[in-house]
Amino acid sequence: MMRAVSAAETAVTTHPWAVHAEGLRVRAGRHLAVDGLDLSLTAGVHGLLGPNGAGKTTLMRALATVLPPAAGRLTLLGRSVDGRSELRSVRRTLGYLPQHFGFYPRFTVREFVGYMAWLKEMPKAAVAAAVQRSIDRVGLTAKADARLKTLSGGMLRRAGIAQAIVNDPQLLLLDEPTVGLDPEQRLDFRELLRDLGTDSCVLVSTHLVEDVVAACTDVIVLNEGRLVWQGTPEGLSGQGDQGDAGDSRAERGYSAVLRRHRAEAAR
Amino acid sequence: MTTTHPTMSQIERYAAGDPGLDEPSVWAIEVHLEGCADCRARLAGATTADTRSLIERVAMGLDREIAAMPVPAGRSRPWSVLRHRWYVGTLAPWLVMTATVLASAVLLGELWAGRPSLVLLIAPLAPLPGVAVAWHRRADPAWELIAATPAAGLTALLRRTAAVLAFVIPALAVAGARTGASLALMLLPCLTFTAATLLLGTLVGVRRAAIGLIAIWTLVVIAPSLAAARLPVVLAADSAGSWALATVLLTVMALLRVNGFRRLSHHG
Numbered sequence: 142m143m144r145a146v147s148a149a150e151t152a153v154t155t156h157p158w159a160v161h162a163e164g165l166r167v168r169a170g171r172h173l174a175v176d177g178l179d180l181s182l183t184a185g186v187h188g189l190l191g192p193n194g195a196g197k198t199t200l201m202r203a204l205a206t207v208l209p210p211a212a213g214r215l216t217l218l219g220r221s222v223d224g225r226s227e228l229r230s231v232r233r234t235l236g237y238l239p240q241h242f243g244f245y246p247r248f249t250v251r252e253f254v255g256y257m258a259w260l261k262e263m264p265k266a267a268v269a270a271a272v273q274r275s276i277d278r279v280g281l282t283a284k285a286d287a288r289l290k291t292l293s294g295g296m297l298r299r300a301g302i303a304q305a306i307v308n309d310p311q312l313l314l315l316d317e318p319t320v321g322l323d324p325e326q327r328l329d330f331r332e333l334l335r336d337l338g339t340d341s342c343v344l345v346s347t348h349l350v351e352d353v354v355a356a357c358t359d360v361i362v363l364n365e366g367r368l369v370w371q372g373t374p375e376g377l378s379g380q381g382d383q384g385d386a387g388d389s390r391a392e393r394g395y396s397a398v399l400r401r402h403r404a405e406a407a408r
Numbered sequence: 409m410t411t412t413h414p415t416m417s418q419i420e421r422y423a424a425g426d427p428g429l430d431e432p433s434v435w436a437i438e439v440h441l442e443g444c445a446d447c448r449a450r451l452a453g454a455t456t457a458d459t460r461s462l463i464e465r466v467a468m469g470l471d472r473e474i475a476a477m478p479v480p481a482g483r484s485r486p487w488s489v490l491r492h493r494w495y496v497g498t499l500a501p502w503l504v505m506t507a508t509v510l511a512s513a514v515l516l517g518e519l520w521a522g523r524p525s526l527v528l529l530i531a532p533l534a535p536l537p538g539v540a541v542a543w544h545r546r547a548d549p550a551w552e553l554i555a556a557t558p559a560a561g562l563t564a565l566l567r568r569t570a571a572v573l574a575f576v577i578p579a580l581a582v583a584g585a586r587t588g589a590s591l592a593l594m595l596l597p598c599l600t601f602t603a604a605t606l607l608l609g610t611l612v613g614v615r616r617a618a619i620g621l622i623a624i625w626t627l628v629v630i631a632p633s634l635a636a637a638r639l640p641v642v643l644a645a646d647s648a649g650s651w652a653l654a655t656v657l658l659t660v661m662a663l664l665r666v667n668g669f670r671r672l673s674h675h676g
């Protein structure tokens with residue numbers, strides 16, 4: 142996998158928001174899972190944390206344009222997702238790995254990633270090289286022509302990441318991408334994330350605080366469908382104290398943020 | 409969005425091969441240059457004429473070598489690509505079921521001489537099970553992935569409907585040839601019902617539309633025809649023109665209501 146460019150050695154240029162939500166509400170069935178969310182994201186790796194049922198997956202699905210907003214305003218890469226042509230345009234530059242992703246078991250990794258590249262309407266001439274590159278980046282080169290049904294859980298997850306990045310997305314949404322990866326693969330994945338985040342907006346939903354601290358430039362904490370905290374990993378670590386639950390400073394900070402939000406909500 | 413670029417001073421030092429730039433810095437600049445056309449242009453401007461000439465000669469040599477090499481194609485075969493793109497394995501059970509029902513209708517028709525042609529009666533419904541599941545969340549394991557691509561919704565529905573018709577039409581032709589039923593009276597109602605399913609699908613969803621049309625045709629046409637032991641008027645020999653007209657009208661109406669398919673993009 143490729144390594145990140147050193148941020149300390151570079152200058153910074155500012156562009157418009159990759160994700161901009163105002164009062165966003167999204168339903169998961171009848172339940173209002175995202176309730177009045179204001180969120181702005183730019184390039185970088187953003188970690189999305191929250192307890193079960195916080196609305197993380199529903200938010201990811203809405204940002205992936207799979208679920209429509211029930212209310213509020215959502216623009217992705219500077220474009221609204223209301224019109225059909227705008228939706229198509231946004232989707233061409235989108236990468237998405239769902240929490241539970243289905244696949245066709247008889248496809249090989251190369252066929253699967255190539256199929257997704259075709260669905261993303263990539264230029265035909267660029268597909269073969271892009272497929273090979275994305276497979277290489279996730280470390281599946283040796284398994285490129287293996288059928289998906291023969292892969293382990295971690296390899297399948299990496300194939301899922303390969304299909305998500307095949308079109309060099311400007312907005313990459315990864316829902317629990319490290320599930321099934323062994324420790325070494327998780328380290329490689331963090332490097333890949335840092336590399337992807339140099340030019341794109343990457344949003345990673347996870348329950349592993351340590352992944353967020355290691356790979357993300359920004360942390361978002363969601364609870365009961367609302368944004369309850371946003372800041373740097375260092376800032377999150379500074380939120381907690383010894384009395385909070387967790388094995389690390391960041392975990393204790395995360396616990397403290399949730400504890401305070403619950404206390405405020407109970408008032 | 410925010411992106412990061414090496415400074416001009418770093419690029420000039422990199423171009424000059426400055427030994428003061430440590431290895432990680434050189435490596436970081438090279439990684440960035442791979443993906444940033446602007447910085448590559450800045451680098452080109454920072455090099456000497458001799459260096460540019462050398463790079464040009466190397467690039468031309470590389471281009472010649474690459475052009476002479478075979479294109480990497482992996483192990484995908486053309487038929488395999490076609491199958492994966494236009495025919496989804498998840499449609500297979502429905503298409504097998506359709507073929508089985510048609511084969512059964514042919515057999516029953518041969519056993520029940522003198523009865524109305526079962527093949528003719530069920531032909532309009534033949535593509536509907538496949539169309540009903542063509543773009544449906546529960547029928548396609550990769551639905552969630554595909555739903556976030558530009559091909560989601562209407563595009564996926566139309567591609568897969570075309571795949572269903574590409575299977576059903578030859579199957580009907582074979583069944584028709586076996587029973588002697590009019591080919592036009594099988595294929596035209598089949599296309600009419602497909603267009604009607606798509607049109608109604610803009611209002612109530614494609615799956616519900618297909619189920620509704622199957623139920624209505626079964627109750628209003630198939631059951632009475634079997635009970636009366638004669639073909640209905642709508643399938644009389646001179647009705648082909650009306651079916652052709654209905655197909656055209658319903659297709660045009662479905663195209664006019666194309667915005668009604670927007671809900672498919674999100675919900676399937």
